[in-house]
Amino acid sequence: MPVRTRPDLYGLAGFKTVPIPAGTTELASNELPFGPLGSVRAAVARAAGGVHRYPDNSGRLLRECLADRFGAPVTQVSLGAGSIALCLQLAQLTSAPGDEILFPRPSFEAYSLIARTVGATARPVPLRPDGRVDLVALAAAVNDRTRLVFVCTPNNPTGGVLGRAELEKFFDAVPEDVLIVLDEAYWEFVRYPDALDGMAYVRDQAAAGRDNLVALRTFSKAFGLAGMRIGYSLSSEDIAERLRRLALPYSVGTVAQAAAVASLEADQELRQRCDEVVEQRELLRGELVGLGYRVPESGANFLWLGLGRHADLFRQHCLERRVLVKSFPGEGVRVTVGNATENDRFLSAVREFELPGMAS
Numbered sequence: 001m002p003v004r005t006r007p008d009l010y011g012l013a014g015f016k017t018v019p020i021p022a023g024t025t026e027l028a029s030n031e032l033p034f035g036p037l038g039s040v041r042a043a044v045a046r047a048a049g050g051v052h053r054y055p056d057n058s059g060r061l062l063r064e065c066l067a068d069r070f071g072a073p074v075t076q077v078s079l080g081a082g083s084i085a086l087c088l089q090l091a092q093l094t095s096a097p098g099d100e101i102l103f104p105r106p107s108f109e110a111y112s113l114i115a116r117t118v119g120a121t122a123r124p125v126p127l128r129p130d131g132r133v134d135l136v137a138l139a140a141a142v143n144d145r146t147r148l149v150f151v152c153t154p155n156n157p158t159g160g161v162l163g164r165a166e167l168e169k170f171f172d173a174v175p176e177d178v179l180i181v182l183d184e185a186y187w188e189f190v191r192y193p194d195a196l197d198g199m200a201y202v203r204d205q206a207a208a209g210r211d212n213l214v215a216l217r218t219f220s221k222a223f224g225l226a227g228m229r230i231g232y233s234l235s236s237e238d239i240a241e242r243l244r245r246l247a248l249p250y251s252v253g254t255v256a257q258a259a260a261v262a263s264l265e266a267d268q269e270l271r272q273r274c275d276e277v278v279e280q281r282e283l284l285r286g287e288l289v290g291l292g293y294r295v296p297e298s299g300a301n302f303l304w305l306g307l308g309r310h311a312d313l314f315r316q317h318c319l320e321r322r323v324l325v326k327s328f329p330g331e332g333v334r335v336t337v338g339n340a341t342e343n344d345r346f347l348s349a350v351r352e353f354e355l356p357g358m359a360s
């Protein structure tokens with residue numbers, strides 16, 4: 001007899017990852033091209049000596065470090081096994097079957113998956129033509145069933161960064177009983193002076209009594225800890241408390257917590273690394289634009305090539321030259337900014353790609 005499982009999950013596609021053939025330049029997952037810093041490796045080795053014990057379930061030390069960094073009360077900081085875990089908890093906290101979760105499209109693929117996992121209706125809202133989240137359309141899509149809105153800035157995969165004024169307008173347009181999550185996974189690569197710093201904004205708004213904003217960041221990208229699985233959020237104290245109650249016990253491991261604390265201490269070195277990535281991003285974008293590609297400005301560690309229906313062909317072409325990029329079929333290709341050598345390998349592949357009218 002078939003096991004009774006939720007029929008609404010039958011068609012769930014799951015989060016797609018692809019095997020990486022040996023010797024391939026991996027530019028598909030927005031990781032840093034650098035390995036862990038010496039100080040972080042040392043902290044990892046030290047923490048490994050204590051893994052016969054459960055981790056600190058409250059993540060107190062790391063939460064205190066983050067609270068210090070953002071000038072916010074520690075009670076407003078939450079941790080997750082990657083910021084994706086916090087995305088799921090936020091969905092679980094707000095949404096059930098019959099409710100709607102809004103998010104931009106294309107954007108981080110997990111939003112849709114997470115909405116469906118909790119039984120809510122996933123409602124994607126197309127981006128603006130410039131690759132930024134369409135805040136006007138997103139606000140207009142909010143209705144009585146909306147419980148949660150994900151706003152991704154810089155947007156994955158297009159890189160578009162939202163400005164302070166437009167975000168403030170959006171926050172005012174959304175009812176205060178709808179939770180808005182500002183996903184800033186790539187914040188450290190933003191160099192746009194008008195960008196809104198979600199952490200500072202949520203801190204100030206929560207202090208003024210506003211409960212419906214959450215800022216989300218991760219150690220996976222700029223901090224180079226993707227394999228550690230650790231992310232964090234800042235919210236009102238009430239939301240943070242309820243997130244903690246929902247969290248899987250001990251899901252943020254001892255080694256991950258130690259690596260994150262050590263990374264925060266290595267701030268200067270990490271900033272320098274981000275500056276290098278940003279420099280490479282601008283060089284790579286310049287080359288691609290020079291080759292005739294349409295590449296919007298990006299505030300993240302990746303670039304978007306608006307290749308439309310040629311996206312898969314382009315990905316396959318690069319893969320045959322041992323460079324892995326991410327295709328969004330029918331829409332475009334996202335390429336992670338690597339180091340100079342990796343970017344050169346990618347550019348060599350691009351130079352061999354011929355498609356009449358591809359940039360139009």
Ligand SMILES: Cc1ncc(COP(=O)(O)O)c(C=O)c1O
Pocket residue numbers: 029030081082083084085108152156183185217218219220226229230231
């Ligand atoms: C926009 C965005 N948010 C969240 C995440 C999740 O990151 P992690 O779970 O590794 O913290 C990613 C990862 O690619 C992302 O692109």
